[in-house]
Amino acid sequence: MPNPKTGTVTFDVANAVRETKAGKVEFRTDKTALVHVPVGKISFPPEKLVENAATVITSVIKAKPTVAKGKYIKGCFLSSTMGPGVSIDVSAVEAAARAERGA
Numbered sequence: 433m434p435n436p437k438t439g440t441v442t443f444d445v446a447n448a449v450r451e452t453k454a455g456k457v458e459f460r461t462d463k464t465a466l467v468h469v470p471v472g473k474i475s476f477p478p479e480k481l482v483e484n485a486a487t488v489i490t491s492v493i494k495a496k497p498t499v500a501k502g503k504y505i506k507g508c509f510l511s512s513t514m515g516p517g518v519s520i521d522v523s524a525v526e527a528a529a530r531a532e533r534g535a
Contacts, residue, residue, distance in 0.1 A: 459492065467492060474512055485510060486525050493529040 442448045459469040471484040489508065496504045505526065509517035 459488065471510070485520065489522050489525045490529050490532075493526060 436442075459467050461467050469488050471488055472481045476484075489505070493504065505522055508520040508522045510520050511517040
């Protein structure tokens with residue numbers, strides 16, 4: 433649903449459309465620190481779903497507060513809306529994000 437807090441209700445429609453087309457990624461956590469975010473549709477090709485999931489994981493890693501210590505992502509699962517979750521190994525994406533952050 434549209435919500436002013438998430439930027440989906442705005443008077444600057446052109447800017448909102450431009451940001452969305454540029455790949456703006458928004459996510460939020462619930463009370464238990466779970467992140468729920470769509471990465472695509474079931475009709476997307478597998479390569480696009482992998483790319484989108486990697487982008488989301490990288491964005492979560494980049495948003496890590498500097499005071500947070502220890503393992504930041506404890507688990508990652510991908511599922512369709514009502515389907516079973518499949519565990520995702522995020523170690524390769526974490527390593528790439530660390531290398532990018534260090535560079």
